[in-house]
Amino acid sequence: AQSVTQLDSHVSVSEGTPVLLRCNYSSSYSPSLFWYVQHPNKGLQLLLKYTSAATLVKGINGFEAEFKKSETSFHLTKPSAHMSDAAEYFCVVSGSGSARQLTFGSGTQLTVLP
């Protein structure tokens, strides 16, 4: 079985400063990993995914994540936060079942201060 731990339930940054959202995973095989974002009253949107190619994955809106197998981590970063980045972010690991079910972390709420 797989699991995901998002280490911070809330992160607050000032506009223009770097963003770091932390995620650790546990899996008995080589998983695929994802970050999804959810803006208020909206569905989830895929930010980026890792599927065992390059360990540094670039996503939309300037976000990127680095897969570190030795640390079982998949942290999400952005060099400079924008007000529109304020949202909830979910780290997700895929399963090995027939439909490749996903397991979600509990989410990190990102606040961007002016």
Added chain:
Amino acid sequence: DVKVTQSSRYLVKRTGEKVFLECVQDMDHENMFWYRQDPGLGLRLIYFSYDVKMKEKGDIPEGYSVSREKKERFSLILESASTNQTSMYLCASSFSETQYFGPGTRLLVL
């Protein structure tokens, strides 16, 4: 663009009512999923389907059932709604690993 639509954005029901939540996708995806989202718990999988008329239980299937009669449509049924089923319900579809989500239905059970 992949489109996943859900029949209602907001729904208010009474305890004991039968509730139907509908989800439709337009990408001919094999897999469809129903989740509920609660603060601090992330998304939890209720049921999923990998083919027409096929379904499997997720992590929290109790109190729910599903129906998939056509490939594009996946319904979630609350046979007798209870207050602890007040939540945000999200539908998703996928061909491989990447899931595409609908906007969600916020259900309030009084």
